[in-house]
Structures are given as C-alpha cells and as structure tokens.
Amino acid sequence: METTKTHTHDCTNNDGHNHSHEHGHGKSPVILFFIGLVLFIAAFFMQEQSFLQNISFLTAMLLSGYHIILEGIVDTVNESEKQKKFIPNVHILMTLAAFGAAIIGKYEEGALLIIIFAAAHFLEEYAEGRSKREITNLLKMNPTEARLIQPNGIVKIVDVSDLKIGDKLQVLNGDQIATDGVILSGNTSIDESSINGESIPREKTVGDEVFGSTINGNGTFTMEVTKDSSETVFAKILQLVNQSQSNLSKTATKIQKLEPRYVTIVLIVVPLFIALGPVVFNWTWDESFYRGMVFLISASPCALAASAVPATLSAISNLAKRGVLFKGGSYLANLAAIKAVAFDKTGTLTKGKPVVTDFYFILNSGKQTEQQYIDIVVAMEKTANHPLANAILEKFTATEILNLSVDNKIGTGLVTNYKNDTYQIGKPEIFSSVTSQVNAHKEIYAKEGKTVVYFVKNNEVVGVIAMMDVPNENAKPVISYLKSQGIHTTMITGDAELTGRAVGDQIGIDEVAGNVLPENKAAIVKDQQERYGSVAMLGDGVNDAPALVTADIGVAMGDGTDIAIDVADAVLMQNDLTKFSYAHKISKRLDRVVWQNIIFSMFIVVMLITLNILGKMDITIGVIAHEGSTLLVILNGLRLLIPSKE
Known part of the structure; x- marks a missing residue:
C-alpha cells in the first residue's frame, strides 16, 4: 500500500492554560522566589538595622512572596465578586501578617514568614503533582x-x-x-x-x-x-482520571469550605485582640500590635488546609499504579466505612468458565480402557462449540486422534458411531435408565453444585463427567480479610442455591443469594443496606449495572470494559480480587492520616495562640513552628504513596 501524509495546522489555543485557582504558577514565581531567598541571606551580612538591610529584607519579601501576595489579594477580590460576599483565603492572612511585621520594623521576620510560607506552598504543589503523576501519565498516552x-x-x-x-x-x-x-x-x-x-x-x-x-x-x-x-x-479512563482529581473526599471538601469562614473569623478577631491587649493584658500598643501579628500567623489554617488533599491524591495515585482507578477521593474515603460487600459470582468470585473437577468411567471386564473412552469423548467434543466442551477438551488429552462424524441433536446431545457402537454425550435428564452406581456418583457431584454430563455407549451410561465454575484463587483470602475487618460478605448468583452454596462454602462467604435474576440484584443490595449500612458491590459491570449503581460504592471487575467504567465508582483494571482488599487497606490508611493531620494542625494552632497570649513566643518562633507544621502535614500525606503490604 502507498502511504501519504497530510500536514494540518491547528491554530486553536491548546496550551492547556487553566485560569481557575489551581496554583499553576509556572517558572517565573520560582525564579523570583530564589532571587528573594538569595537577597534574604545576603541581608544578614549587612549592617544590622541599617536602611540597606531593611530594604533588602523588604525586597526579599516582595520577590519571594510575589505569587502569595497576588493570590491573597486578587483571588480574594475575584472570589468575593463572584459569590457576592467576602471570601478571603489563607494567603491574605500571610500577606497581612508580613506587611504588619514590616510596619512595626520587623522586616526580617516579615521576610522569613513569606519565604517559609512560599516554600511550603511550592512543596504542597510538588506533593500534589507527585501524587497525580501516576494517573496523569495516562494523558500523555492518548493517541x-x-x-x-x-x-x-x-x-x-x-x-x-x-x-x-x-x-x-x-x-x-x-x-x-x-x-x-x-x-x-x-x-x-x-x-x-x-x-x-x-x-x-x-x-x-x-x-x-x-x-x-x-x-x-x-x-x-x-x-x-x-x-x-x-x-x-x-x-473513558481519561474521564475517570479527571474526575478523580476534582472529586475530593467529604473531609477535604469540608476543609475547603471551612477555610474562607475560618479566615474571616481570624480577620475579625485580630483587630479585637490588638484593641483589647492594653486593656486585658496591660500591653503597650506596640506590644499589642506585635502580639496581634503573631496571633495572625499562629491562627492561620495553613496546615489544616493541607491536611486532606495531598493525602487523598497520594492514595489515589498509589492505587492507580496498581490498576485500581477511583472516580474520586470521596469514593475511596467512603470505602473505609463499608459494613457489607456483595459479590457477583460468575467472573468475580469464580473464574467465569467451567472446568472438569471429577470424572468416572465404568469399564466392562477390561474390554475397553479408560483412555479409549477419553479418545472418543475428545473426538466428539472437538465438534462442539460451547463452554462445557472447552472444559472437557482442556481436561482430557487424546492419545489416538479419531475423525468422527458427530451430530449435535437437541434433546439427545452429541451422537456418533464408532466401530459399530453408538456413543452419546448429554445431560442426565435425557437418559431415564441408569445404574445405581452411576446415580450415586451423579448425586454426589450434584450436591457439590457441579454440572454433570453422561457418556453413553449403546444406551448404557458408562461415564460421568462433573464440571463447575471453580472459585477465583484470590477469592478465599479476600473474603477472609473482609471477615477479619467485621465486614459481612454476600454472593449473588443466578445459579441454583445449591451451586452457589458449593462455591460459597469453598471460599468461606457469609451468605449466598441464589436463583437471582439480574434485575433483582439491586433489590438485594438495598436489603443489605437496610440490614448493615454502607454496602459495596463488586460485579462485571454489564448485567450487574443496576446493583453497582445502587450500592454505596460500586466496583467493576473486568479488564477495563467501557461499561464497567461508566457505571462503577471504581474499576479493578485486572480481574484481581486482592486489589479490592488492598484498596480497603489504603482507604483505612487515608482516614487515619487525614485525622492525624487535622488533630496535629489544630493542636499547633491552639498551642501557638496560647504561648502568644502568655508572652512566651516571638514572631520568628511562630513562623517556624507554624510553617513547619504545614510541611510535616504535607509529608505525612505523601506517605500514602508508599505501598501497603498486599
């Protein structure tokens, strides 16, 4: 074939700029930050309290904090206009605190505050970028x-x-x-x-x-x-990725909603604190203003604001790297709270295809060997095209290749003639006359939930072959893990109760719902919700779609099919059940880390405010302690990038 290449030029703007408040600063603020940092360090080699040193500290503050000041003022104005009410952010607090320190002649402290805050801000951006990397790498792969x-x-x-x-x-x-x-x-x-x-x-x-x-x-x-x-x-995976980055956990969303209210309260309290200082604590006006600036720094919710988002994105990234995609942090966070899990049987708890588990042949006085029967069975089943035939062919190997003419007759099964004998393979219902020996084997296999077919020679049953859809090798350890967490497990299947129970007993599941039509699976999930609370549902994403949507968290199995991605809240890109238990462990870790961060950040705020009122802290210690706590919170969230034991 001849190949031609056409060159088209797209003049539309595809530079990916997003002017929403997502802190995509580019290189300029980073360069200005380092110029300011160098100037800040150089100022220490100048004459103390000299005009040149003060100007150097002030310039360092403006250069390093350029983007902080800009976001503090511009974003507050824009958001306030948009929502028709005052919506300040934490950057405005840092800007006011830095300029307040400069007003009272504390240029060094003001510059230190902005530099450390800007550094923490860049680290948080790095943390979020590092957390997103595993899933956003997918975007580069779009053909x-x-x-x-x-x-x-x-x-x-x-x-x-x-x-x-x-x-x-x-x-x-x-x-x-x-x-x-x-x-x-x-x-x-x-x-x-x-x-x-x-x-x-x-x-x-x-x-x-x-x-x-x-x-x-x-x-x-x-x-x-x-x-x-x-x-x-x-x-659809890319859509899922974008959702996962914008859909935050309830805790993260509440913190984001709380931030402007918190900042507003601080902006109201600080002037009152300064005004009441001389009256309540007998401070001078200078000391009261100084303490007010320390209060402004101490009460700032920087660490609280960073408590949930980097941790959530790190957890999502950890799972994405292992083939588990969540549509958002809220679904991952909620996974830790599930009280019951409902599983579809076929293809989820089982391998999705039957295998031969048992067989029994009646040999008449050595006239015919077992292998000779197997050769005939293989030759007959090679002409069929159904899952049971595939299971038989995978189990048995012929030593002699026979070319037989085989009829597949409805109501009689497979029929052939070989060496003047007629052979059949079919369901037990077709054959009314069987020996007690054959019937005993059939009953044993049936009670174990297995599908049975007979091998018949001249209308006499001479063989019994039992098959079943065997459990997924990962099903038992996953069920065991869920039970260890106090989570109720249920298997939903369209098969007979006996067949479902046979699989359920092998893997240790708590409850089996058999003879369930696809449209009734959602009703079972609703019943589980009434009985136990929050319920997760695992299925293949096609006939399980209504149940996946009904569940509090729907998890689709099945090699990343587009239907699965559409209906589920999470997708196991490989049919690996252990990834579900791994996701539950990560969800519990996320919950612990977020609460550690919240408690730690608020403890630091309360401690710094208390020490400030007691006069036991200056602005330098306040800056270092406050911004240091922010760095620790971000780094604690990044721990979720580290794999848990699977």
Missing part, C-alpha cells in the same frame, strides 16, 4: 494519529478525531493503536497495560477486539473502527 486506508487502497495519516465508525486502519509493528476496533486481517501481540495494567502482551487475531492507546507488537494488521474516539475505553 493522536491513525493510518487510514482510503477506498483506493492508499494509506493516509490523519488525526484520530477525524476517524468515523467503519473506517479501515492499517496498524504497523510498534504502532500505538488509534482507537477501539476489531481486527480484519493479520495477527499480532498487543501490550494492553495502559488499559488493564497487565504486563504480558495479548495474542490477537482476526475477529478480536483491540483498544485505543495500546501498543502493537511485531505483527501488522488491518482493523475496522467500532467506536468514536471520544467513546473508547481509554477515553
């Missing part, structure tokens, strides 16, 4: 170009946004797949780690689905586009 096969056979490189459903694309070795589709010709292996976190490439051939953003291996193939670029699995 931009595709090789479109035109009707004349010429390949043209076009923007992904120009693709339409039904377009044919060429994918070369090493290419990033542009969008979701299906392979028309060729075969390859594809790295799908961007979608499901799985490091091992998946083999793909004609008819298989491929996903946008994944990386093609050594093969070359053509594909048909099946989804608009805005509706691909990867596009």
Whole structure:
C-alpha cells in the first residue's frame, strides 16, 4: 500500500492554560522566589538595622512572596465578586501578617514568614503533582494519529478525531493503536497495560477486539473502527482520571469550605485582640500590635488546609499504579466505612468458565480402557462449540486422534458411531435408565453444585463427567480479610442455591443469594443496606449495572470494559480480587492520616495562640513552628504513596 501524509495546522489555543485557582504558577514565581531567598541571606551580612538591610529584607519579601501576595489579594477580590460576599483565603492572612511585621520594623521576620510560607506552598504543589503523576501519565498516552486506508487502497495519516465508525486502519509493528476496533486481517501481540495494567502482551487475531492507546507488537494488521474516539475505553479512563482529581473526599471538601469562614473569623478577631491587649493584658500598643501579628500567623489554617488533599491524591495515585482507578477521593474515603460487600459470582468470585473437577468411567471386564473412552469423548467434543466442551477438551488429552462424524441433536446431545457402537454425550435428564452406581456418583457431584454430563455407549451410561465454575484463587483470602475487618460478605448468583452454596462454602462467604435474576440484584443490595449500612458491590459491570449503581460504592471487575467504567465508582483494571482488599487497606490508611493531620494542625494552632497570649513566643518562633507544621502535614500525606503490604 502507498502511504501519504497530510500536514494540518491547528491554530486553536491548546496550551492547556487553566485560569481557575489551581496554583499553576509556572517558572517565573520560582525564579523570583530564589532571587528573594538569595537577597534574604545576603541581608544578614549587612549592617544590622541599617536602611540597606531593611530594604533588602523588604525586597526579599516582595520577590519571594510575589505569587502569595497576588493570590491573597486578587483571588480574594475575584472570589468575593463572584459569590457576592467576602471570601478571603489563607494567603491574605500571610500577606497581612508580613506587611504588619514590616510596619512595626520587623522586616526580617516579615521576610522569613513569606519565604517559609512560599516554600511550603511550592512543596504542597510538588506533593500534589507527585501524587497525580501516576494517573496523569495516562494523558500523555492518548493517541493522536491513525493510518487510514482510503477506498483506493492508499494509506493516509490523519488525526484520530477525524476517524468515523467503519473506517479501515492499517496498524504497523510498534504502532500505538488509534482507537477501539476489531481486527480484519493479520495477527499480532498487543501490550494492553495502559488499559488493564497487565504486563504480558495479548495474542490477537482476526475477529478480536483491540483498544485505543495500546501498543502493537511485531505483527501488522488491518482493523475496522467500532467506536468514536471520544467513546473508547481509554477515553473513558481519561474521564475517570479527571474526575478523580476534582472529586475530593467529604473531609477535604469540608476543609475547603471551612477555610474562607475560618479566615474571616481570624480577620475579625485580630483587630479585637490588638484593641483589647492594653486593656486585658496591660500591653503597650506596640506590644499589642506585635502580639496581634503573631496571633495572625499562629491562627492561620495553613496546615489544616493541607491536611486532606495531598493525602487523598497520594492514595489515589498509589492505587492507580496498581490498576485500581477511583472516580474520586470521596469514593475511596467512603470505602473505609463499608459494613457489607456483595459479590457477583460468575467472573468475580469464580473464574467465569467451567472446568472438569471429577470424572468416572465404568469399564466392562477390561474390554475397553479408560483412555479409549477419553479418545472418543475428545473426538466428539472437538465438534462442539460451547463452554462445557472447552472444559472437557482442556481436561482430557487424546492419545489416538479419531475423525468422527458427530451430530449435535437437541434433546439427545452429541451422537456418533464408532466401530459399530453408538456413543452419546448429554445431560442426565435425557437418559431415564441408569445404574445405581452411576446415580450415586451423579448425586454426589450434584450436591457439590457441579454440572454433570453422561457418556453413553449403546444406551448404557458408562461415564460421568462433573464440571463447575471453580472459585477465583484470590477469592478465599479476600473474603477472609473482609471477615477479619467485621465486614459481612454476600454472593449473588443466578445459579441454583445449591451451586452457589458449593462455591460459597469453598471460599468461606457469609451468605449466598441464589436463583437471582439480574434485575433483582439491586433489590438485594438495598436489603443489605437496610440490614448493615454502607454496602459495596463488586460485579462485571454489564448485567450487574443496576446493583453497582445502587450500592454505596460500586466496583467493576473486568479488564477495563467501557461499561464497567461508566457505571462503577471504581474499576479493578485486572480481574484481581486482592486489589479490592488492598484498596480497603489504603482507604483505612487515608482516614487515619487525614485525622492525624487535622488533630496535629489544630493542636499547633491552639498551642501557638496560647504561648502568644502568655508572652512566651516571638514572631520568628511562630513562623517556624507554624510553617513547619504545614510541611510535616504535607509529608505525612505523601506517605500514602508508599505501598501497603498486599
């Protein structure tokens, strides 16, 4: 095929600027900060209290605190105009405190306050950026170009946004797949780690689905586009990522709402504190104003404001790195409070496909061996195309390859003739006459919740094969963990109660709800909520959608399917149940860290205010203690980036 490349120039502004208050300062404030810091240090080598030294401290304060002062004044004015009421932020407190210190001749302290506050502010930005990195790296992986096969056979490189459903694309070795589709010709292996976190490439051939953003291996193939670029699995992951960064926990949201009220109270109390100082504490006016500035610094909620957001983003990042995506901090924070978990059975607690667990053949006086029967079974099942046939073929290996003509008849199962004998494989209901020996085995297997098929020779049952959808190897340890946390566990299944109970007993689940239609799963979740409180639901995200939406936290299993991402609050990108218990551990850690931060930050505020009233603290100690507590709170939140024991 001939390839042409078209060059288009997009003149729209795509620089990604966001003028909302998100503290994206760029390089200039950082450069000014370091210039101010150098000037601040240089001032200590000048004559004490000289005009030059004071000017140097004042200039250092203005340069290092340029963005602090700007945000303090401009953001307060803008937000107040927007909401039609006074909405101050913590930066205005720091600005007023720094200028207040300068007014009373404490230029050094004013500069120190702004420099440490600005440094803490930059560290918080770094902390948030570091926390977001794992999930925002996905944004860089969004494909931009595709090789479109035109009707004349010429390949043209076009923007992904120009693709339409039904377009044919060429994918070369090493290419990033542009969008979701299906392979028309060729075969390859594809790295799908961007979608499901799985490091091992998946083999793909004609008819298989491929996903946008994944990386093609050594093969070359053509594909048909099946989804608009805005509706691909990867596009939905990006939507989820953006949600996770803007949706904060209830605690973080409350702190953000509390900040302007808190700052307003401080701005009212400080003038009263200064005015009452000479009356209540017999201070001079100079001392009262000085103590007022220390009060302003001490009461500032800097550490409180940083208590939840860096910690929450760190926790989300920790989980994203391990293939667990939450749509927001509120869902992750709420996970710690769940009292019950409901699981879909098939594909969640089980592997989702049957396997042969038991078999029994009746051998007549050595005329026919077990292996000869197996050879016939394999030859018959090779002609069938259903999950039970696949299970039998995975279990049994033929030593002699037989080419048999097999009929698949409704009501009689598989039928063939071999060496003048008629053989059948079918459900037990088809056969009315069985020996007590066969019936005994069938009853044992049925009580264990297994599906049974008979192998029949000349209308005589000579074999019993039992199959079941066996438990996921991770199900038992996860259920055990949840029970250790006092969390009730329920399995919801459309299978018979007996089949469900057999799986439930193996993994130690508390309750089994059998014979449940998909539309009734949500009702069971509601009942669990009434009985236990907050309930999480784990399912495959398709027929479990109503239950996932009804649950307090819906968690979708299933290799990152777009339906799962749509309906659930969280997605396990790999079908790995242990990631759910890991997420619960991280949620509990997040809750502990946030409360540690809140209690510590408020303790520091109360201690500094008390020491200030007692006259036991100066402005320098206040600045260092207050801003030091902010740094500690941020660093404590960053601990959530460290993996927990899985």
